Amino acid sequence: MTDTAAAPRKLFLLDAFALIYRAHFAFSKNPRINSKGMNTGAILGFTNTLVEVLQKEKPTHIGVAFDGPKKTFRHEQFAAYKAQRQAMPEDIGTALPYIKQIIQAFDIPILILDGFEADDVIGTLAQRAEAHGFEEIYMMTPDKDYCQLVTDRIKIYRPAFMGNAAEILDLDHVLKRFEIERAGQVIDILGLQGDASDNIPGIPGIGEKTAKTLIQKYGSVENLIAHVDELKGKQQENVRNFAEQGLLSKELATIHVNVPLPFEPEALTLSAPDEEKLTALFDELEFRQLAARVLKTAPVRTSATPISPAKGRKNSVPTGAGHQASLFAAPAGITEFVEEDEDAPGAPGGPRRTLAEVPHQYHLIETPRLRQELLEFLLRQTEVSFDTETTGLDTMTARLVGLSFCWRPGEAYYVPVPQDDAAAAQALVDEFRPFLEHAGITKVGQNLKYDLTILKHYGIRIGGPLFDTMLAHYLLEPDMRHNMDVLAETYLHYTPVSITELIGPKGKKQKTMADLPPADVSDYACEDADVTLQLKHVFEPKLQELGLLKLLNDVENPLVPVLADVEYEGIRIDSAAMGEYSAQLQGYITELEQQIYAAAGQEFNIGSPKQLGEVLFDKLGLGGGKIRKTKTGQYATGEEILSVLAPDNPIAGLILEYRQLTKLRSTYVEALPQLVCEADGRVHTSFNQAVTATGRLSSTNPNLQNIPIRTEKGREIRKAFVPRDAGHVLIAADYSQIELRIMADFSQDATMIEAFRNGIDIHSSTASKVFKVPLSEVDSEMRRKAKTVNFGIIYGISAFGLAQRLSISRKEAAEIIDAYFEEFPAVKKFMDASINQAREQEYAETLLGRRRYLRDVNSRNATLRGFAERNAINAPIQGTAADIIKIAMIRIHAWLAAENLGTRMILQVHDELVFDAPKAEVDYVIPRIKELMIGALPLSVPMEVEVGTGQNWLQAH
DNA sequence: AGACTCACG
DNA sequence: ACGTACGTGAGTCTG
Numbered sequence: 001m002t003d004t005a006a007a008p009r010k011l012f013l014l015d016a017f018a019l020i021y022r023a024h025f026a027f028s029k030n031p032r033i034n035s036k037g038m039n040t041g042a043i044l045g046f047t048n049t050l051v052e053v054l055q056k057e058k059p060t061h062i063g064v065a066f067d068g069p070k071k072t073f074r075h076e077q078f079a080a081y082k083a084q085r086q087a088m089p090e091d092i093g094t095a096l097p098y099i100k101q102i103i104q105a106f107d108i109p110i111l112i113l114d115g116f117e118a119d120d121v122i123g124t125l126a127q128r129a130e131a132h133g134f135e136e137i138y139m140m141t142p143d144k145d146y147c148q149l150v151t152d153r154i155k156i157y158r159p160a161f162m163g164n165a166a167e168i169l170d171l172d173h174v175l176k177r178f179e180i181e182r183a184g185q186v187i188d189i190l191g192l193q194g195d196a197s198d199n200i201p202g203i204p205g206i207g208e209k210t211a212k213t214l215i216q217k218y219g220s221v222e223n224l225i226a227h228v229d230e231l232k233g234k235q236q237e238n239v240r241n242f243a244e245q246g247l248l249s250k251e252l253a254t255i256h257v258n259v260p261l262p263f264e265p266e267a268l269t270l271s272a273p274d275e276e277k278l279t280a281l282f283d284e285l286e287f288r289q290l291a292a293r294v295l296k297t298a299p300v301r302t303s304a305t306p307i308s309p310a311k312g313r314k315n316s317v318p319t320g321a322g323h324q325a326s327l328f329a330a331p332a333g334i335t336e337f338v339e340e341d342e343d344a345p346g347a348p349g350g351p352r353r354t355l356a357e358v359p360h361q362y363h364l365i366e367t368p369r370l371r372q373e374l375l376e377f378l379l380r381q382t383e384v385s386f387d388t389e390t391t392g393l394d395t396m397t398a399r400l401v402g403l404s405f406c407w408r409p410g411e412a413y414y415v416p417v418p419q420d421d422a423a424a425a426q427a428l429v430d431e432f433r434p435f436l437e438h439a440g441i442t443k444v445g446q447n448l449k450y451d452l453t454i455l456k457h458y459g460i461r462i463g464g465p466l467f468d469t470m471l472a473h474y475l476l477e478p479d480m481r482h483n484m485d486v487l488a489e490t491y492l493h494y495t496p497v498s499i500t501e502l503i504g505p506k507g508k509k510q511k512t513m514a515d516l517p518p519a520d521v522s523d524y525a526c527e528d529a530d531v532t533l534q535l536k537h538v539f540e541p542k543l544q545e546l547g548l549l550k551l552l553n554d555v556e557n558p559l560v561p562v563l564a565d566v567e568y569e570g571i572r573i574d575s576a577a578m579g580e581y582s583a584q585l586q587g588y589i590t591e592l593e594q595q596i597y598a599a600a601g602q603e604f605n606i607g608s609p610k611q612l613g614e615v616l617f618d619k620l621g622l623g624g625g626k627i628r629k630t631k632t633g634q635y636a637t638g639e640e641i642l643s644v645l646a647p648d649n650p651i652a653g654l655i656l657e658y659r660q661l662t663k664l665r666s667t668y669v670e671a672l673p674q675l676v677c678e679a680d681g682r683v684h685t686s687f688n689q690a691v692t693a694t695g696r697l698s699s700t701n702p703n704l705q706n707i708p709i710r711t712e713k714g715r716e717i718r719k720a721f722v723p724r725d726a727g728h729v730l731i732a733a734d735y736s737q738i739e740l741r742i743m744a745d746f747s748q749d750a751t752m753i754e755a756f757r758n759g760i761d762i763h764s765s766t767a768s769k770v771f772k773v774p775l776s777e778v779d780s781e782m783r784r785k786a787k788t789v790n791f792g793i794i795y796g797i798s799a800f801g802l803a804q805r806l807s808i809s810r811k812e813a814a815e816i817i818d819a820y821f822e823e824f825p826a827v828k829k830f831m832d833a834s835i836n837q838a839r840e841q842e843y844a845e846t847l848l849g850r851r852r853y854l855r856d857v858n859s860r861n862a863t864l865r866g867f868a869e870r871n872a873i874n875a876p877i878q879g880t881a882a883d884i885i886k887i888a889m890i891r892i893h894a895w896l897a898a899e900n901l902g903t904r905m906i907l908q909v910h911d912e913l914v915f916d917a918p919k920a921e922v923d924y925v926i927p928r929i930k931e932l933m934i935g936a937l938p939l940s941v942p943m944e945v946e947v948g949t950g951q952n953w954l955q956a957h
Numbered sequence: 958a959g960a961c962t963c964a965c966g
Numbered sequence: 967a968c969g970t971a972c973g974t975g976a977g978t979c980t981g
Contacts, residue, residue, distance in 0.1 A: 201967075608979055609961060630961075638962065663963060666977055694973060696966085703975045706965035714964080739966090739972095792971060801971030863969055874972045878966090910966045910973085 008135035011061040011268065012053055012157070013111075013122040015141035019159065020046050020099065022142050024092050034286040035493050039091040043098050044287060049159045050106070051294055052166070053140065054270075057157075061134070061268040063125065064103050065111040065118035072115055074252055098285065105277035109267050116259050119145060123255040126154045128263035138168070147174045148186035149255060179212045181219075191221045191250025203246045205238045207629075221250045286493065288352050352493045355527055361411045362526035364519055371431055374405070374413050378435040381407045383467075385444035385533035388451045389525050391512040395453040395567075396677055396684060400425060401513040403432065404525035406533045412526035416518035429458040437463040446470050446484045446532045449689070452564040462561065469532050471556040472539040474690035475548045478852055482690050488531045491538045496531055497524050551848050555886050556689065562893040562905070563687045563697075569904045569916065570682030571704070574720045574952075575673040581716055582669045585661050592658045599651040606658055609637050622649055640804075664708060668717045675702050682724070687908065694875050695850045695882040697908060705909045707953070718954035724916050729949050731903075731915040731922065732956035733929055736944040737762055738881045738911050739794050742847075745939040746876065747830035751823060756941035763787040769823035770816060789820055793827060794877055796870025831873050838872035846879035847937065880937075881911060888936040889913065892929055901925065914953065922949055 023045020032041045053059065103110055111121050123146075126137050130153050138157040139146050146156050147169065156169040174183050192211040194202020206214070218224040225243045228236060239246070275295055282291040365374050378384055384407045390398040401419070406412035415432070418424040435441065437460065444467045445451055452462050470482045488494045502524050503511040513521050543549040597603045600620065604611045613635025616622045622645055628636040637655075645652035675683050685704045687697045699705040707721070708714025723729050740762055744752040755765040760775070767778040767786035778786075788805050789797070803813035821828040835857070838844050843853045852875040857868035889908060896903055903925045907914035913933070917925055926947050934943045950956035 204967080605979085607977095610980075632960065634961085636961090659962075660964095663977080667964065667975095671976085692973065696973065698974055700975065703965085706963090706975065708964060710965080795972040796970095798970055800969075805971075862967085866968095866970060870971065878973060881966095912966085 007060070009061060009133075009265075010057070010059045010136040010138075011126075011129050011134050012057065012059040012063075012138045012140055013125055014050070014053075014062070014064040015118045015122060015139070015143060015146075016046070016064050016066045016099070017118060018141045018143045019049055020092060020095065023049070024089065024095070033490055038094065038285075040095070040285050040287070042092050042095040043102070043285060044290065046095075046099055047102055047287070047290060049140075050103070050108075051290065052160065053157070054106075055293075056166075057138070059138075059270055061129075061265060062270050063109045063111045063268050065121040065125075067117045068112055068114045070114045072117055072120075074117075098281065102278070102281055105281060106273045107271045111261070113259060113261055116256070119143070120256045120259045121261060122146070123149050123257040124259040124261055125263060127257050129265075130154055132263065132265065145186075145190065145253060145255065147178065148183055148253075149257070150174045150183045179216060185215055185220070187250050187253045188215045188219075188221045190253035191246050192224075194249055201242075201245050202249050203238055203242045205235060210235075221246050286352060352489060352495050354495045355497055355523060358494065359410060360526075360530065362523050362530075363413045364522040365413050365415045366518065371415060371428075374415065375432060375435055378405060378407075378432075378441075379438065381441060383407065383442040383444060384435075385529045385536065386451070387445060387525060387528040387532065388454050389513045389521055390454055391514045393450075395450060395457075396679070398454060399514070400429065400454055400458065402518065402521055402525055403429075404522075404529040406526065406529035409534050409537070410530060412530045414518070414522040414525045416521065419514050426458060429455070429460060433460060436460050439463040442467055444469070444533055444536045446487075446528070446535070449560050449564045449567075452561055453568060456564065456568055465553070466557045466560055467536055467540075467552075468557055468560055469535040469539060470690050471560070472536070472543060472552055475552055475556065475850065476539065476542055476546070478695070478850075479693045484528070484531065484535075487535055492531065492534055494531065496527050499524070546851070547849050548851070551850055551883075555848065555883060555890070558890045559689065559886050562889050563689065565893065566889075566905050566908065567684050567686060569906050570677065570680065570684040571906045571914070571916070572682045572722050572724050573672055573676050574722050575676055575681075577720045578669050578673050578717075581720070582665060585665045585669060585713075589658065589661050589665065592654055592661065596651060596654050596658060599654065606655060607662065610634055612637050612655065616645075616651070620649075620651070622652070660711065661713065664714055664717065668708065672702060672717075672720070685907075692882075693852055693871075695846060695879040695886075696910060697882070704907055709954075709957075715954055718957075719952045721953035722951065728916050728918055729922060729951065730953055730956045731917050731926065731929070731947060731949050732953065733913050733915070733926075733933060733945055733947045734957075735881070735885065735911040735933065736946055738884065738943070739877050740790055741939060741941050741943060742877050742880050743794060743827065743830075744941045746880075747824075747826045748940070749824050749826035749830070752827065753941050759942075759944075763790060766790055766820070770819045772819075785816070789816060792817075793820070793831075794874060796831070796873040798866075798870075834872045834876065835869045838868070844872045844875045846876050846883050848880070848883045850879050850883060852879065884937045885911065885913070885933075888933040891932045891936065895928060895932065896925075914956070917949075 020042050024042035026045055027039075027041025032039065032044055034040050050064075054062075100110060111118075111125070113121055119141075122139050122141075126139055126149060129137050130151065135153065137154045139149065139154065140157045140159060142158055150156060150169065150171050150173075152171060155171075156174075158167040158169065160166040169177075171183060174186065175181065178186055178189050180186065180189065189211045190202075192203050192206045192214060194206075202211075214224055218227055224239065225246070228239050228243070231239055273294075279291065279295060282288075282295070365371055384405055386406075387404045388400060389402040389404070390400055392398040399419075400417045402414055402416040404412055404414045415428070417428050436443075436455065441464045443462055443464055446468070447470045448462075448466055448468045455462060469484070469487065473480075473482045473487055485496050485498065488496050500506075502516065502520070503513065540549065543552055593606065596606055600615050602615070602619070604615050606612060616637065617627055617635050623641075628641060630636045639656065639659075642652045642656050646656060672683060677684055683702060683704070685699045686701050687699055689697060691698050697705075708717050721730070737756075740752075741756055743749075744756055751765075751769060752762075755762055761783075763783050763786045764775060764778045766789060767773075767782040768775045770786055770789065771778070771782050773782070785806055789802065792798075792802050792805070795801070797817055799810050799814040799817055802808075802817065803810040806813065834844065838854050838857045842855055842857060843851045845851050852871065854868040854871055854875075856864040857872060859865045859868070885908065889905065892913070893905060896905070901921055901924075903915050903917040903921050905913060906916050913929070915925070915929070926949075930945045930947055933945045936943075948956045
C-alpha cells in the first residue's frame, strides 16, 4: 500500500447525460441564446453544476461518465428499451463538444465505455472506490435508479435545481423513501412499477404504492412470483401473466457493477484547471458571470454590487444650478458616446453586458428649463419609449415617482416627480401632457397597461399608437414569460440593473423608488426605457416575418387602453349583501359539519384530503373497488369519486355540499369584499393579456372570470355584483356558441352550417343527427349527451374522455363518436387536417394568425403527442374566439368614447362582456353593442349575441 | 412550494 | 400499453 493516512478522499462521479438533459429542459421556457444564436442552456447548466460541486464540496477525486456510443446489453435484452425516447435535441448535440472541452479544461477524466451506460460505469467505480477505502463517494445525478447502489459511504448527490437546494441522499433516505430494508431492493420496486421514461414496463396495475407494499411483504420480485397464489383477483392475474416481464424489468433497472474498467485513483485526482482554455471557452460561449466566478480575473459588476451614486456618473450630466448649458446641443441624429471606465470591457457583440459596460447617455432632468427642452425634443419624435417609476405595483395606490423617455438607443432621460406635494406632482405631469396625449407619436413600453393606468390617475389619456414589447413577445412566444429583464438577456445580451439592487430585497421594510434620491433612480429608469426601445427594434422585424405584426397592431396593442379603462372602472360589490350571505353560508356549514362528524363517528378536518380519505376509506370502508389514489399515494377524494359514492353513502353527499359551501365562502363571499377599493366601493380586477397559450385574457386579484353561476347557491354571489348607482343598470352580452360556430366555419361542414343558418338549437340538432331521430323527438337526455359531444369536438374528442363525462362505457362513447363523424364528415376531415398541418408547421394558428407552438406533435411519446394533437384542434378555435371578442371590445370602447356615452365596459369573461350603463342609455347602446359584437369578424355562419339587463349580474343574464 | 380541489368559459 | 377531453386562478393543507 502506497496510500498514507492523509485527508479523507472524497470522490465525485457525475452522470453527464442526466445532468445535461435536466439543464437543457430547465432552460426550455426561457432559452439562453448567445449572440451567435446558439442555445447554451445545457452547457451553462451543466457547467454551473460542475463548478458548484468543485467549489462547495471540494472533492479530492472526480470523474464524469457518459453513456457509451453503442447500444447496450439492455437494448439486446429488450427491444423497446428507451425506444420511445426522443432523438437527442439538436441543441444538446451541438452542446456536447463544448461540454467535453470544458470538462477537459478542468482536467477531469471523461469516463466512457462502449456498450455500457453511465450508471454502470459510475456504479462500478463507486464500489471499487469503496473497496479502496475512499471515505466519501458521491454519485451526482438526478436519477432515482442510483438509489440501489447507496451504502454507508456511497451516496447520491442531487444538484441544486429550480430553487431547490442540493440534496444528499444517504442510505437512511433511500430506505425510508422506498420503504425497504436493503438498498438493493430498489430494483425490485422499479421492476414491479416500471419506468415510463425508459420504457421499462413493470407489471400492469402496479404503481409505486403497490410495489412498496408487495416488496415489504415478499422482499423481491422472484419471491413475489413464487407466492403469486397468495394474491387476489386481478392483481394475481397480472403478476402471473406478466411475471417474466417483471423479472426482465428488474434486470433492466439493475445497474451493473462489473464493467471492465480499471480503477485508477491517480487519474481521478482533481488538479488545477487550464485557465487559458477555460477563458477561451467561456468567452466563446459568452458565459460572463460564470467566468468571473471560476477564473477570478476580469472583475465584473455582479448583482450584489450596488450602484454607487457617490462615485459620480461620468455619463450623467451634472444638473447643478450653475450648469445650464443645453443638453441637446448635439445635432439630432448624432449621439456622442462618453469615454468608458477603463475596466469595462464592452466589446461589441461580446458576452452579456451591463450598464457599466455599454456606452450610454442617461440624463437626469431636474430643472424647469431642461424639462422644457426635453419636451421640445419629445414633440419632434415619431416614436418614443417611456416608462413610469412608482411607489408600488398596485395601480390603485401607487404614486408616480418619475418618468423616463428614450427615442434613440443608448440615450435616455429621467424626470423625477416631486414627492409629498400632490399639486406640484400634477403640475409636472401636466408639463408633459402635450407629448403624452399627442396622437401622432407612437408610445413604446413594456406592459403599457400599467403606465397608462398610473397616468390616468393624473388625468392623462395617452395618445397615439401603442407598441407594447410584452405583447410583442407574447405573440412571438405565447407560452413563455415576458419579463423585461429576461427579454433583455435573451434578445439584447444585456443584463439590466435589477430592481432588487435598487430598492433592496422584499421585506417588511421594503423601500420604494420614492425613498431614493432621483439620481439613484435615474439610471434604472433610463435603462428601462432604453432597453424597451431596443427590444421593439428586435421584435418588429420578427413579427413582420411571421405575419404577426398586424395582429399586434390591430388587436393586442389597441386593446391595452381598453383594458386599462375596464380595470379602472371596476365593478361595484354590495358588501352588505355579501356579509349577510356569509352568515347564512356559515350556518349551513356548521350544520353540515355536525352531520358529517356524526356519520363518521369522529371529528376531523374535513378540509384535509388526507384526513378525509382516511376516514372515508380506512375507517368507514367506503367505496369497495372504486378507491383511487393520487400520484402521491393519497386517497383521491375529488368530486368524481364522491359523487359516485353519494347515492349509497350519505356522508359523501354531505361532504360534497360542505366543499361547495366552503369554497363559495372562502373564495368569493369572504374574499371579494376585502378587495373592494375604499375610494369607489368597487373591485378592480387585473386582466392579464400575456399569460394564456391560446390568446384568451385571464383575470386575477380577484379573478372575476370564475364567479359562480352553475349552482343555485353559487348564483347568489352574482346578485352582489351591482350597478354603480341607482341611475345605472348592468348589461350582459354573450356570444352564443361562438366556438361551435367557429368550428362550423373552419370545417365548412354543410350540416353544421345549415343548423346555424336556420337558427336551430345546435345541441338538439347534433342529437337529432347522432341519434338518428327527427328534431322534434330529441329528448333532454339526448340533448345533454349531444351537448357533451359538441364540447368534446372542440376539445379534440376521445372515447375515453366522452365516456367519463357521460358515465357510459368506452364502447358506447366510441359508437357515438363514430356516428357523429358519419353525420359531420367535414368536421372529421378538418380535425385530421389540423393535426397534419400542425405536424408540418409544429404550430397551430387562429384566423388572425396567432400561433401556438406544438413541438410535441411529432413526439414519439403517445401521451405528449395526444396532448399536442388535441391542442392543434382546440387552440385555433379557442384562440379565434379570443381574437373576435378582443376586436369587439376595441370597437365598442371606441364607439362609446366617440359618442361620449356614460356606458362603461366593466368585465370580459371569454365570450361575455358586461357593461355598467346609465338607464337612459340602455335602449340606445344595446343594439349597437350587439351589432359590433356580431360584426367583429364575420364568419360563414351568422353570429348570435344574447343581451340582458338587470339590477345585478345574475339578473342581467 | 406543491398537491389537491373546484370555481368559470 | 399507456393515459386522455381545452383554457384559466385561488384557497387550503401539508411537508
